[in-house]
Amino acid sequence: MSRVQPYELALDPPLRTARETMQTRRGLLFRVEEGPGGIGDAAPLPPFTESDEESRAALERAADAYDHRGWPAALKVVSDQRDGRLEYPAARHAVSLAMLDWRGRTQAEPLFEQLGGTAGAPVPVNATVGDASPSETAQSVAEARNMGFQAVKVKVGRGPVDRDLERLRAVRERVGSTVSVRVDANGAWSPETATTFLRNAADLDLAAVEQPLPVAETLAHADLRGLGTPIAVDESLAEFPVQELLAANVADWYVLKPMALGGVDVAAGAGRRIARQGGTPICTSIFESVVGRTAAVHLAAALGVTEAAGLATADRLVTDLAEDPAPIEDGVVIPPSGPGLGIGEVGIDG
Numbered sequence: 287m288s289r290v291q292p293y294e295l296a297l298d299p300p301l302r303t304a305r306e307t308m309q310t311r312r313g314l315l316f317r318v319e320e321g322p323g324g325i326g327d328a329a330p331l332p333p334f335t336e337s338d339e340e341s342r343a344a345l346e347r348a349a350d351a352y353d354h355r356g357w358p359a360a361l362k363v364v365s366d367q368r369d370g371r372l373e374y375p376a377a378r379h380a381v382s383l384a385m386l387d388w389r390g391r392t393q394a395e396p397l398f399e400q401l402g403g404t405a406g407a408p409v410p411v412n413a414t415v416g417d418a419s420p421s422e423t424a425q426s427v428a429e430a431r432n433m434g435f436q437a438v439k440v441k442v443g444r445g446p447v448d449r450d451l452e453r454l455r456a457v458r459e460r461v462g463s464t465v466s467v468r469v470d471a472n473g474a475w476s477p478e479t480a481t482t483f484l485r486n487a488a489d490l491d492l493a494a495v496e497q498p499l500p501v502a503e504t505l506a507h508a509d510l511r512g513l514g515t516p517i518a519v520d521e522s523l524a525e526f527p528v529q530e531l532l533a534a535n536v537a538d539w540y541v542l543k544p545m546a547l548g549g550v551d552v553a554a555g556a557g558r559r560i561a562r563q564g565g566t567p568i569c570t571s572i573f574e575s576v577v578g579r580t581a582a583v584h585l586a587a588a589l590g591v592t593e594a595a596g597l598a599t600a601d602r603l604v605t606d607l608a609e610d611p612a613p614i615e616d617g618v619v620i621p622p623s624g625p626g627l628g629i630g631e632v633g634i635d636g
């Protein structure tokens with residue numbers, strides 16, 4: 287038997303991005319009871335994924351298919367495509383993860399091994415710093431550095447470019463070059479604004495600028511390369527097949543959100559393709575529960591990513607659904623070595 291269980295987690299402090307102020311995250315656990323059991327997480331977040339309602343409906347259909355016809359039928363239900371893109375990536379993430387967790391538990395194999403990794407090597411992670419005043423931004427970056435993070439990601443694009451540049455100068459004045467700094471505009475800029483930012487940011491030694499342009503301007507990211515700061519795409523991967531982005535040379539870095547790509551299996555394939563073609567894959571979580579986040583940790587370890595992963599999303603969650611089997615220490619995270627996901631008892635009330 288399988289079950290679909292909704293959850294809701296509060297973020298404290300809320301995360302201010304160019305697009306929104308994220309205060310809570312809703313998601314759905316997909317659980318099966320057979321044998322050792324298995325668990326998966328769907329945490330829909332448009333425009334990265336389908337909506338809550340679509341995800342829930344797809345998961346209910348998948349649960350019914352699983353109960354009557356097993357794993358292949360359940361997976362098929364959440365694998366519908368339109369224009370070459372998955373219609374329910376978050377739901378497919380949940381079902382495929384529950385299947386991998388169940389299989390890993392059955393075969394006593396950790397998820398990172400199922401994904402083709404050989405060692406549960408430590409993964410460097412970045413702290414995530416939201417939009418705030420220049421002094422508050424610098425303070426948050428200094429705190430992250432003092433906690434052992436060697437990389438931070440600062441959200442930009444909420445206010446004018448001059449303010450963002452002022453924030454980043456305040457960061458450099460405060461922490462010098464002791465920490466790697468990347469920024470994420472979440473698609474807030476026009477090509478002109480992005481160019482202005484990049485020309486003025488050349489001396490800030492930013493590791494990358496993530497999704498400067500909206501998804502509709504995806505191909506124009508190629509023109510932003512070579513202005514002194516590596517370009518990363520994120521939201522674009524939810525809309526365009528990764529091979530198209532690679533063929534168009536749109537970016538230096540590619541952000542893999544397994545929740546947006548339809549599962550850790552899909553994301554592992556995309557990550558290997560990106561690396562083969564000379565791109566840099568980055569793994570991130572999106573404030574989903576410990577179930578989804580731990581899956582992303584396994585993915586990052588399996589791919590052996592070298593750039594810091596955006597997996598430090600647990601600290602902001604006021605409560606979670608289980609004890610964290612992969613807490614961040616000194617800026618790195620190590621995937622659990624137990625079977626499957628390696629998560630213990632999961633309860634909806636935390």
Ligand SMILES: O=C(O)CCC(=O)c1ccccc1C(=O)O
Binds near residue numbers: 571573595
């Ligand atoms: O990458 C990180 O540091 C954390 C993840 C993150 O920023 C994020 C979280 C939720 C939704 C979108 C994003 C994003 O990278 O744009």
Ligand SMILES: [Mg+2]
Binds near residue numbers: 472
């Ligand atoms: Mg991003």
